[in-house]
Amino acid sequence: MSITISTAGHVDHGKSTLVEALTGVDPDRFAEEKARGLTIDLGFGSAPLPSGRSVSIIDVPGHERFIRNMLAGVGAVDACLFVVAANEGWMPQSEEHLRILELLGVSHGLIALTKVGLCDADIAELARLEVEERVEDTFLAGAPMVETDVVDDLGVDDLRAGLDDLVDRTPAAADLRRPRLWIDRAFAARGAGTVVTGTLTGGQIRVDDELELRPRGAVVRVRALQSHHSQRTKIGPGNRVAVNLSGVSHQEVVRGDVLVRAGQWHMTNRFDASLTVLSTLDHEVSRRGAHAIYVGACELPARMRILGLEALSPGEAGHVRLHLPQRLPLLPGDRFVLRESGRAETIGGGTVLDIDPVLAASRARPDLSIDRVVAERGWVEAERLALLTGQRREPDVGRWVVSPTVLKGSKARLRAAVDDAGPLGLDIAGLDEKDRAVLSLMEEMATEGGRVRPIGQSDPFENHRYTAALEAAPFTPPDPEAVGVDRSEVRELVKRGVVVEQDGVFFAASTLVAARSAVAEMLADQPDGVTVAEVRERLETTRKYALPLLAWLDGQGATRRRGDVRIAGPRL
Template structure:
């Protein structure tokens, strides 16, 4: 067997103080990991650190002591954490007489009535003599067969319950793996610090593995962090797969045995995963929740944690040293004001509240993968319909010239291709069958007819000017418009002048050759300089790398 008590004080006092760990192989050959948690109320926070990721429980009641207050509290905590399967071990039956054992059994059956342990096997055992241990192994085998196996969603998360330094290996952390498999050489991060680490090696039940599935007790040898940089309550994840939150909405089931309502007042402490976190809490809706009732709450964490809807927690009030209740995370990134929030685990609600959600972000927020509706977004149907209608109205209002795609927001650009009565042409969304109103535009013709002394754009619509410039039909330099052919002609003129005088030409020489004034010559030369056709050297222009060859 394995003695899970690791500290001298535990062995001397005969009680568990901190978490202990053991493993066994059952008659079926199934391997079982056991986390031994303290029973005494003084060590309740250590108990809570150990039960956050378990699948089922072995509930221990000593025949010599019977059902105790901490038995009741532990049972309620297991229920709050959503544990649904268990076996009850009635221990120390050797020192107890038959009547005491029968009385203890009846008391257990009465106390677990209406809980997940109702109908669970109650196995009488006595460890020193070995009495009932074979029956307990069989009951545990049945328990393993009845307990659902952990699902692999490809998103591993390990809440650290122990960190230490192993000689010759370095930092080792332990915990119960959930959400996905871990492999040697995986790149992970420790949160909330965000320290990047790599998995050097993996162990389960003292055996090395290259990969461990979810549900495994893991000892993970890490590269990249010292053992004193990792503490119980930290969590090991792939950062980009999780939403790290400091505020979440949740359900809260208040324990019936409380003698007062629960409100936002109080020094509340949240137990989630393997961690203990002081939190601020607001009741959503009423001012308080009565004992035995259930409601919604908004919880503010002191540091960001990678959470997911469905995560379970226990809430205690440190001032009264009592367990208040517990519940389930519903929304890891609430967008509604607390006064209007109505949280649940519906993915459709998350999409509706946001309208447009990146599919990868939606998976981080909800744990559910949905195919995008438009481009990379999952879209609320009402929002999608509204966006399409607004875009259709906008296209109709601007006429055949259409809308510039660059002026649309990302969502409008994403749905532009879904409009059946509009098409994308040359960076614009135009009505189907529309005749290009800028074809053979008279202003372009006027500029081409007078390339070096262009007329002003009097009477020309500014939107049409912008579109002609965007198309490259016009070039605007210092507020003056030139035709594209004028720029080409100016480049050829500069090339001829440099053939005549390779040392360069002045502005006046260019102006006289172009037959224009300084007003039109200077912008042309400035454009030639900026495009590499010419270069300015003092008062003259010389050949640039893009000067055309005559």
């Protein structure tokens, strides 16, 4: 699995220096950045991890004047590396960056406490406590925090290990079979021509694919793909990717343009959304004033109407309708940030709800035929169709009336997605409501345990080889990599309760039952408690595995730690 993360944090807290230490690449590309020691635009790098994987890192500027560039970098990331300097502590852009990440729905992260060599240990500890307090009610609550100082090479290896863990904790990007690449950079490469970069979401792209460049509508062809400095023939969602294109000049491409597959996306310049106003704002938000929306890597002016209210107060949520000057390929569930252009401040953010808001009933067009509307839009809610045309038709799929051509294409796309998923099955959590509705019509598919497989295909997890490997060496369990098992399969085994993870170590569920029984026998003979060494000897294991086993027993209430020993817990 591959994910893309962004840095975040106040200016001059060491984000770029940290990225260079992790990737070997200076993310500050421009002479002005190097001269001023200040990141102005986005930088990119790929960091090798102890597991042998790599993670893509987007380095964003920390200065408040370049917050627009920061927003372009975090629009499609999976997780963040949040940076706070120990010698300065929490600062204004620390707060703004954290709020922006929350508005965009980023839910996983790792904290780096940088520059610890520039202050006393007491100051660093105060900074740590301050950061923990500031993130207490956010997605970073409880996130690992690594102390670093690049000058002394302190903590960089620990940070790599933390990033490895972050990759494991972050859910894989959903493959909807509808690729969408928000472009954040375009340039001409010698001997290759136009190259664009971005973070891929929604689906795979392959060499020789024909795609559309929106909003221009130009048809382009993928000549080559690169990710993590390697040439690829295909790339899936969640990856940073460089795409070599034919059919367009790099001068015709700007940040915020989008690559999509023709016919797969509804392009809209008007949508309804939920909007949450930042609680830290010092004024109400109304339709008045100039607003700018940030979605993906795109920045556009937006006209806003608050539905049912005149204004929203700080911390208040409501429904809004947004009008844009150009059409974008959006989906319900897409996240965005809204800023007030005149004040140059972030006012809030939200979630796209409806990409085709219904016209008022008084504006129904009886002259519009149902077939024409459905043919033009592909999917139309039956109730909306009645409002648009004054005529009624029973829904074909769920609550929608669907064009036969679009329905046929959706079924073919889902069959291909199930085939690509292999024995693991297609994770239904990654599908939107429409795809789930189509699947309910496909009699050749079966859904079990949250995954879709062709009927008759056996469940590959019933007698999985990793479970067998763990049961064969119960108290010295092998890592997934040692058995050649992908971590996505292990996550499924954990989800089913067949395998249990404790402190980064995987055990068969049967092993924990055996460990509980063995420790219970020991405590029956030694009611004053047993040591780690005694448990280690009884189970014929090592401290590496005895500690997480005992931690699991503590968590279950089977044992309780008292000094250097474990005594019987209330649930032994």
